[in-house]
Amino acid sequence: YSGYYAWRGILDFSGTENSDTIMGLRKAYPELGKCLVFDLVPGSHVVLYELKNKRINWIWYVNSEEPEIKGKSVTMKVSRDMIEKMHKEAYKIWVPELARVMKETEEPFINVIYDCDPLEQVVWDNVVLIGDAAHPTTPHGVRSTNMSILDAVVLGECLKKWGSGNLVSAPKEFQSIRLPVVTKQVLHSRRMGRIKQGLPLPDRKTFDPMVASPDECLELQHKNMPFFSNAPVLADHV
Template sequence: MEQETDDSPRGSGDSGEEPRNGATKLRVIVIGGSVAGLACAHALLKTGVCRVMVIEKARALSGNNTGAGLGIDAAACEAMEDWGLRDELHLNSKPLDYEENRAVDPERKVSVKLARDENFRHWAVHWGQLHRILRESLPPGIVHFNHEAISFEDSEDGKTMLVKVVEGGSNNNLHAVKEVWGDLIVAADGSVSRTRQFYVPGDKRRYSGYCAWRGVYDYSDNPEIRESIQKVYGDIGHCLYFDIARGSHAVLYELPGQRLNWLWYVNQPEPHLEGDSVTIPQPGKEEVAKLHKEADRTWGPELAELIRVTPDPFINAIYDKNPLKQLVFSRVVLVGDAAHPTTPHGLRSTNMAIMDAHVLGKAVGKWGSRNLDSALTEYQMKRLSATSQQALFSRHLGRLKQGMLFEPQGSFPWSTCDEGMVEGLLQRNMSYYQWRCYVD
C-alpha cells in the first residue's frame, strides 16, 4: 500500500506561507469535485489558513454540454464576486430579471398571466460553464479527478482524520490506495453522498411523485424557433417562465450561446433507475414519441415545437430528503446536495451549495486554524435553518404546481384565482414559508 509520507495532502496548492499568527494551516480534504466542492475550495483557500485538496471519483466533470441550465441568485453572485469570479460569471450568463407564472388552457392553447416578480435578480448559466469557471480559476494541483475516498477514520484525539483514497476507482488493486491526513473533511459528494450515509445510516431519498423531461436547444441554425417562442414568451432572454397546466408544469428560459433551456414535470410512478443515478440519459424512441404527442396536447404550439425539435431530451427523476438535525459530525461537514438534497422548484440546489461554501469559508477565516470547532459551529448555526426552510419550500412549490395539493389532482382553477392565491407561486415567498410544521 502506498502511503503519504508527510502530513499534508499532495497537490494541495497554495502560497506555502503560514498564517501570520504562527498557526499551522488546516489540511482540508474536499470529497466531490462538482460545483459544491469547487466552491468550497475557493472559499477555503481565500481564508489564507487552509491547504485544500479536492477529490473527485469521475474522470472529468467538464465540458459545456455537461448538465443543463440553472439560475444563480443575487447572494450567490456576491459570493462569486468575493472569490473574484463575478465578471467571468456574468460574461457566461444571461440575466433573469423577471419570474412569471402562467396558467395554460390546453384546449384553447392560450395562457393567462398569474403572478410576476419584477425584481427576480438571477442569472441563467449552463452547468458546464459554471463548473469550468470554478475549476479553471483554482490554482494548479487542487483538484484530483479519477480519485475516490473509500474510507475515513478519526485520530485518537479526534482532531484529525485519516482518509483512504484510491486512484482510478474503488475496484483497483490495494497498491493504488493512498492515505491522507486532514484536519477538516468537507463532504460535497452529492445527493447520494456516501459520507452522509456513514453518519446518517438508513437515510433514504424521497421520490417526489414526478419526473422532469429536460432539454437544451441550440437555435443558432434555426432562429425561427427562437422567434416563434418570443411571440408568446415576450421577455425570453430576461425572464424565467413557469407554465402551469392540469397536474403538470413546464419551465422555460434562455441560456448564453443561443440556447433555450426547458423542463417539463410529469406526475408518474417512480421509475426504475440503475444504481444511485437519478437520470435516464437516453430514453427510448417510443418514450420520446409519447413526449412529443403529449406536448402537442398540453402546451401551445410554440413550446410543443421546441420540445419536438430538441435533440436528446433526457429524464430526471425528482428526489429530495427531509432536513437533517445537524450538518457537522466531528471534523466532517456536509455541504451542497450532500447536506440538503432538494427538488429544483426554488432554484436552490446550486445556490445553496455556493452559499454553504461562502459561509463555511467566512467562518473558518474568522475563527482561524486554531478554532476550527467554533467555525464549524457557526457554519451549522447559520446554514441549518436556512437550508431546511428552502428545501421544504421547494418541495411545497413542486407539489403546488403539480396539482398534488388538490383533489382531484390538477383540478385547481388557477386562471380564476385572486392575487393573494397566485402570489404563492412566486419564489420570493420562500422566506415566509412556515417550514417547521411541514416535514414528512
C-alpha cells in the first residue's frame, strides 16, 4: 500500500463549455488542455487533464491508513456521506474553481493506490510475466500502459530473434532487457508519489511545495523517469 488513496472523477462538460465552472477552471489553470496539470499543497496533490469529447479527468491523492477494500478491485465503492465529506474537504484545500469541478462531477470514486516491490525474476522457463502482472506500479510515472506495451514489443522481438523453437533464450533475453528498466521505473514512480504526498523518504527531507527550492521542483518533472525516451528494445541496442 502506497500510503494514500485517490479520489477520482470525470466531469462531462459537453454543452456547458461556457459555464462559470469551466471558465473559472480554465482561468485558474490556464495550461489545462495542453498538458497534465498538477496542483500541490503540503501533503497532497491533484492531477487534472482534459480528455477528448469535452471531459475533465481529475485525480486527488489523499494520505491515509490503508482503506478496507472488498474483493480484488482497487476501486472502492463510496457512499453519499463520503462524497459529501470529500466536497467539504475540497473547498478547504483546493482553489474554489477546482473544488467546484469536484462537486459537479457525477459519481466520483476512490482508487486505492498500490504497487509491488520489483520482482527478482519475471521468467520461469517458458513462463513469462508481462505488464501489470510483472510490475504493478503507482501512477506517478504516467507510464504503466507504456511499460506493458513495451514488454509485449520486446518479448515479440526476442521471440522473433530466437525463433519459436528456442523458448529458453528468448524469455531470458526478454528478462535481461526489461527487468532493469521496469525495476527502476516502478521505484521512481513510488518515490515521486511519496515526494508529492509529503511522505518521508530516507534520503531527502519531506517535500513542502510552499517552501520547495527550484531544484526540488525540477526533480518532479516527468522526464526524469528512468528510460523516459530510451528504453532498449533488443540487447544489441543496449
